[in-house]
Amino acid sequence: MLRQTARLAARRRATTTRAMSTEYAFDEPKTTSNWPRTKANTLINVVPQGEAHVVERARQPYDVKGPGYWVGVPGLDAIAAVVDTREQTIVVPAPPECLSRDGVGVDAAATANVCIVDAEKARHASDDPAQKLAELAGLLVQKEVAALSTDELATKRSAVEAAVKHQLSNDSAPASWGLEVRNFTLAALTARNDEERAQAQAALAEKQAQAAASVQRVEMAREAARRDAAYAHEAATRETRILADRVVALAEAEAKATKVRAAAMADAILVVAQACGSAEVAADVVARTSAAALARPVSSIDKASPAVPVAEEVEKAPAPPPPAAQPAPEHPVSYFPPSDRPVAASG
Incomplete structure (x- = not known):
């Protein structure tokens, strides 16, 4: 009897927990990502300062609750996302393939100040909007650095910073994520160590040597064809x-x-x-x-x-003397001997 009572109590507690969670009782977890952050509906819900609750009713967008408290119906209302609306500073990582115009690796240290101004749009983002903005800023930095040589990195750091800030402010992607970019700062923009620079220069020299060898082979083949002709x-x-x-x-x-x-x-x-x-x-x-x-x-x-x-x-030629009278030959002499060979005269 005690065991049955304990089992019934445990089953009731599990049912109550499912009803008060952000997921409905008939839903399965859809994603394992940490975004968006959720919270259980406790009938009387308190929203701290600097946060916002995105509320769904019957699985449809219902309202966005600001700082204060609000009453939600368990099983019908659910807190789909808890969004931090305070201004936050994120570190912009430089992509590992960030190279200058002459093929030297560049390290960039940058930060961005962002704030979520539309909690509903941020809730529908697949990942954390702040991290997505950091990746976007890193790609923009890579694009601007690729147009500079190694010697221009120190003198044109402010120009790169202004260009990236302007592109982040006018880009439509942060607005679609519910973000507002307040500031962007490029703290450092330096070339990597001498070893990597030497490797990059060696790779560039090898490519140039290969190109020269290819041209030489073509010229040799052309000269051989001309010589054969x-x-x-x-x-x-x-x-x-x-x-x-x-x-x-x-x-x-x-x-x-x-x-x-x-x-x-x-x-x-x-x-x-x-x-x-x-x-x-x-x-x-x-x-x-x-x-x-x-x-x-x-x-x-x-x-x-x-x-x-x-x-x-x-x-x-002088006429020969008349020969002496000789007896007539027994056979007549032919005046037309064969033309192939001369006929010897008879003595």
Whole structure:
């Protein structure tokens, strides 16, 4: 009996606690974030100075309660958020990738004074509005520092501070979070230690060296292509010249061979004519045979002086004495021997 009574009492206490909490009895916790901060509805609720309660009735926005007390219906009204409306100073962290224009890391120490002026908008923010504003200010500082060199950090700190303050005041994001930026102070803006600066400069020098090496490789490839093209042109020209010289040599050799054959045929015919004993027959045979042998055209490349016709040589030569009377040959002598080779005269 005592155990059953204890169990019933514990169950009633759990039911009462769920009814008086900020979450409704049929709701499950929706998020594990610390924002927004909630509070249980205790029927008579007291709002301290510098705070505001965002009240929801039946899960719908109902009212924002300022400092004082207000009466809420348990199970129907819930305190959805407890918002600190006092002015607070937040530290603006500099992003780790905050670099100057020449690639040197920069450390920035800044603070911002903000105040929540609209508790309803701040309640619907997914994270703490003050922290979101600090992240935004850090990104703005990074943007302004990226436009400065390392030597300009000390002289243009006030310009960076004024630019970031102006952008925070005119940006629509803080207003959507229910915030009002009262002030922004940039306490320090210094380059990081010499080791990091040396590393940044070494990385920059390595990138420049890689770019120069790439340009040099491109130039070398272009020069190699130009040289290969010149070698190919020279080889083609040399081969063409060799072929032309070979054709000329063949033509000259053929012309010389033709002349030699014609001269040999003329000599053979002259010998035969002399053997026959008639100079007129010999001259007629030489003229006709030379004309037939020289009918084939000779290459114009031949630069040697033209040969004297065989007929003229025969005519200019003194006439041989008439031979003594000899008996007629058994067989008649042919006046037109074969043109390929001369016929030896019979003794």
